[in-house]
Amino acid sequence: MRPFKYQSAATVKDAVGAVSKSEGSKFIAGGTNLVDLMKEDVERPAALIDVSRIDLKQVRSEGDSVVIGAMAKNTDTANHPLVRMNFPLLSQAIFAGASAQIRNMATNGGNLMQRTRCVYFYDTSMPCNKRERGSGCGAKEGLNRMHAIFGWSDECVAVHPSDMCVALAALDAVVKVEGPEGKTRDVPFSAFHRLPGDDPTRDNELKNGELITSITIPKNKFAGNSYYLKVRDRASYAFALVSVAAALELDGEKIKDVRIALGGVAHKPWRARKAEDYLRGKAPKTEEFEKAAKLELADARALEHNAFKVPLAERAIVRALRQASQ
Amino acid sequence: MTDHFEDLHEAEELTADEEKLLDELGLEGESRRRFLGQVGAAGFSVFAMQLIAERQALAAGEVPIEPAAERLPLENSVKVAFNVNGEKRSVTVDSRTTLLDTLRERLDLTGSKKGCDHGQCGACTVIADGRRVLSCLTLAVTCEGKDVTTIEGLAKGETLHPMQDAFVKYDAFQCGYCTPGQICSAVALLDEAKRGEASYVTETTGNRSAKLSDDDIRERMSGNICRCGAYPNILKAIKEVHRGEETAATWNFAKPGLLKKEVGDETV
Numbered sequence: 142m143r144p145f146k147y148q149s150a151a152t153v154k155d156a157v158g159a160v161s162k163s164e165g166s167k168f169i170a171g172g173t174n175l176v177d178l179m180k181e182d183v184e185r186p187a188a189l190i191d192v193s194r195i196d197l198k199q200v201r202s203e204g205d206s207v208v209i210g211a212m213a214k215n216t217d218t219a220n221h222p223l224v225r226m227n228f229p230l231l232s233q234a235i236f237a238g239a240s241a242q243i244r245n246m247a248t249n250g251g252n253l254m255q256r257t258r259c260v261y262f263y264d265t266s267m268p269c270n271k272r273e274r275g276s277g278c279g280a281k282e283g284l285n286r287m288h289a290i291f292g293w294s295d296e297c298v299a300v301h302p303s304d305m306c307v308a309l310a311a312l313d314a315v316v317k318v319e320g321p322e323g324k325t326r327d328v329p330f331s332a333f334h335r336l337p338g339d340d341p342t343r344d345n346e347l348k349n350g351e352l353i354t355s356i357t358i359p360k361n362k363f364a365g366n367s368y369y370l371k372v373r374d375r376a377s378y379a380f381a382l383v384s385v386a387a388a389l390e391l392d393g394e395k396i397k398d399v400r401i402a403l404g405g406v407a408h409k410p411w412r413a414r415k416a417e418d419y420l421r422g423k424a425p426k427t428e429e430f431e432k433a434a435k436l437e438l439a440d441a442r443a444l445e446h447n448a449f450k451v452p453l454a455e456r457a458i459v460r461a462l463r464q465a466s467q
Numbered sequence: 468m469t470d471h472f473e474d475l476h477e478a479e480e481l482t483a484d485e486e487k488l489l490d491e492l493g494l495e496g497e498s499r500r501r502f503l504g505q506v507g508a509a510g511f512s513v514f515a516m517q518l519i520a521e522r523q524a525l526a527a528g529e530v531p532i533e534p535a536a537e538r539l540p541l542e543n544s545v546k547v548a549f550n551v552n553g554e555k556r557s558v559t560v561d562s563r564t565t566l567l568d569t570l571r572e573r574l575d576l577t578g579s580k581k582g583c584d585h586g587q588c589g590a591c592t593v594i595a596d597g598r599r600v601l602s603c604l605t606l607a608v609t610c611e612g613k614d615v616t617t618i619e620g621l622a623k624g625e626t627l628h629p630m631q632d633a634f635v636k637y638d639a640f641q642c643g644y645c646t647p648g649q650i651c652s653a654v655a656l657l658d659e660a661k662r663g664e665a666s667y668v669t670e671t672t673g674n675r676s677a678k679l680s681d682d683d684i685r686e687r688m689s690g691n692i693c694r695c696g697a698y699p700n701i702l703k704a705i706k707e708v709h710r711g712e713e714t715a716a717t718w719n720f721a722k723p724g725l726l727k728k729e730v731g732d733e734t735v
Contacts, residue, residue, distance in 0.1 A: 144542040147562040147608050176604045177585050191609055220664045236667040240690025242589060242652070245598040246605065377689035
């Protein structure tokens with residue numbers, strides 16, 4: 142690991158000031174992804190500003206929303222009564238991610254900030270446009286079984302590994318960030334992470350020095366009919382091949398509202414809007430779920446080794462929706 | 468073909484003092500050449516003197532305090548104070564040092580193990596402020612003021628923690644390398660269950676009196692990999708402590724007390 146200066150920040154202002162002032166500085170909270178990448182010489186910060194002690198750890202109700210603090214741990218968030226009661230989908234998604242140890246360390250803000258990544262990103266002996274812009278992509282013609290089927294570019298085919306973010310995408314969360322001079326802004330969740338395009342070095346739309354302070358989730362009527370399905374190579378503690386966050390609001394025999402987001406398929410959590418549009422007003426029946434899933438996957442573009450993800454995602458959508466509808 | 472080390476170093480003149488140091492270290496022939504190759508002949512006397520000083524200190528029963536820190540200049544040194552197994556500890560570390568390396572290399576607590584060093588195996592699991600965490604992905608400097616419990620802190624004197632007892636009783640290991648992490652993880656898991664925390668496979672969320680199912684324990688322990696595959700016995704050990712119902716020990720080396728309960732006076 143390369144040498145770096147370490148500083149603990151007491152307030153958002155201090156932290157933002159420290160990072161925006163010196164180039165090569167980074168925020169660190171749980172460190173579960175960043176420290177690992179530093180060990181591999183992928184991340185090379187000149188300074189780390191520790192934001193984990195900043196008082197942004199509450200989960201609270203605010204009007205028609207629940208606000209979760211950026212520095213609250215994933216474990217505490219998933220177990221919080223407000224989250225369990227209002228958004229069981231989010232609890233389930235968090236519990237599906239990583240291991241108990243990592244969820245105890247990882248913060249909510251950090252979960253959003255973990256890198257979109259693949260094994261070629263980690264392997265500094267291989268080219269990677271995300272690590273070094275213009276160096277090439279080892280994965281596109283390489284071993285790409287785990288990689289994207291939606292939204293990839295010739296520059297990058299990696300997928301965002303978070304489960305929590307798939308649920309937050311489905312729940313239309315809003316990310317509150319604070320930048321230099323106390324400037325705050327709200328970023329809708331689906332606009333927070335980026336597709337790779339021609340610059341995969343950037344995973345999200347945050348500007349230098351901006352720090353996530355909280356995530357707001359509007360209350361909804363999905364709590365009784367939601368399900369997070371994660372399909373992976375082993376039963377637990379593995380990245381998703383495909384995951385599905387499904388939420389339904391039923392009105393008698395009709396689907397009044399529906400949310401579907403996919404994980405493991407794109408550079409960012411993938412909102413399945415075509416499937417959602419099709420399902421509104423339809424009956425919550427398997428045949429309809431199948432049609433919706435087929436419609437969504439019609440746009441998928443598989444790579445050499447991940448064509449299996451297309452039918453897998455289709456079936457996973459159907460299974461998650463069936464489970465949610467019960 | 469000429470020997471590489473010979474080429475480099477044997478040709479260089481060693482002073483009489485340096486020759487004496489090498490003799491004191493007991494380095495002769497091939498090992499002497501390898502040693503010189505590693506440290507570089509010019510700088511070896513400093514290194515050798517430190518080794519000898521440490522050996523003498525150890526022989527005299529004095530354990531040198533923070534030897535690594537005394538020897539190496541730290542680029543970004545940070546002083547950090549935290550409690551380890553109920554004892555206040557204070558160390559000055561390079562900002563890069565992980566909690567795991569601090570425990571093992573600086574505080575002589577080598578129970579926590581370095582498996583993958585990348586957060587994928589769980590061998591380094593310790594309990595920080597009541598939560599199990601991975602010490603290999605935790606920077607020591609972030610631990611200021613925290614309470615850390617390692618495998619060394621679980622037993623009370625000679626009395627093992629119930630989870631340690633259960634691991635022995637059920638032979639819940641083979642090579643033993645992952646065991647400290649498994650046990651710390653299991654101890655914290657039971658506290659999590661007591662607090663009513665859920666998991667991905669929890670069916671009845673929020674029911675604090677509910678006993679964890681086998682699947683739930685497996686899911687909650689999935690961050691601890693056991694290369695020997697001792698999982699069935701790890702599960703049995705955790706189940707027994709979790710349920711508080713003792714079952715029969717099935718092998719001869721189980722603790723005498725536990726065996727006696729089951730088979731009476733015939734054994735041990």
